[in-house]
Amino acid sequence: MPLTELTEKELGRLRRAADRDEIRQLAYRYAWGLDSRDLDAAAELFAPEANTGDGRGPAAWRSRFQQSMGAVGVTILLVGNHLIDFDDDDRAHGLVYCRGYIEPRDGAQPGRFVEQAILYRDRYRRVDGEWKFASRRHELWFGIETAERPLHQRAAEWPKHHDGVGTVPYAENSWQAFWAEHGGYRA
Template sequence: MTDSTLEARIDRLESLDAIRQLPAKYALALDMRDMDAMVSLFPADVRVGKDASGRQALRAYMDRTLRSPFTGTSHHIGGHVIEFDDADHAHGVVYSKNEHETPVEGGADEWVIMQMMYVDDYVRQDGRWYFARRLPLYWYATDLNKPPVGANKMRWPGTDWAEGTFHKLFPSYAEFWAREGDHGGPVPEPAPLEKFLETMRRGAAAPRIKVRAD
């Protein structure tokens, strides 16, 4: 093993650790409503919607969003898959189980639980890793005492029930339920290194979503 290879491997390990910290830091900053800490996890030129950019614009957007409909939140980070495009760019998927105290007009507050995943892009600038982009995909949201059985699992108080996007990025889910049993074909070779997510997506485009601040 050459020195350059060893240095590259150490850099990869350090980068993995830094990227794994990002979702945990995001969850803590979001739940503690520390908007300055939260936007520091994104690059200075982060895009905010179609017409704005920059950390200040992101902070203003998140500040508005987190005042309604949530009183308090708690985000629990799950499995995290990370793959590198090159030394300074990576992408990944991380699970998140969230709880929200949600005021209801004219009634008692409700406790809404949500299961989702984030599809992330990461970038390293000036030696520091940031979120380049976060795409939230939702499976369900419902009152703690009302399990979301059936269709349209996104069930926020005071809103029409809607379908989530949790499975939309990966064709395998719809294909599994569209057939009656094992497809009978050969088992493919394992995905190439850094291509696990790409192989699972099989060219599927990101779904169109209505983003919530989670």
């Protein structure tokens, strides 16, 4: 059936599917922005009214990320279930499950690693034709320290070895620039 023959209902469903996909991309891009320390990219995902508690908009979110990501080393945020409900054509809300692997840099024990089960409670708004976070609240089911010290292994040198420490995120330009501003990174 040619696109010109689609009914309004069918076109609406296509638009809604495209909107869902764009909103899902927010969660994925947020995770990669933080994991790679591309804080500008992560901050640009937020609408002007998105409140951090200390300020509003992308600049406030970048400042928050700058502070919080300096307190941790490697992070791996795996986005899972993502439920999205639409309030109207330009507003939605959702829940995002996330499994986090986080290297705290609190000085307690070098190489410590924590696993977290995270729930994000999100509000989304279309701004100038693009979906953005209108708000994002991080909640925790649990966090548990792992017995293994994954960053205290030999280099994987993949494909030579299937286990060991790899090159992600260390080879990312944004990671290197972030840690150059924060006194360097050592596992």
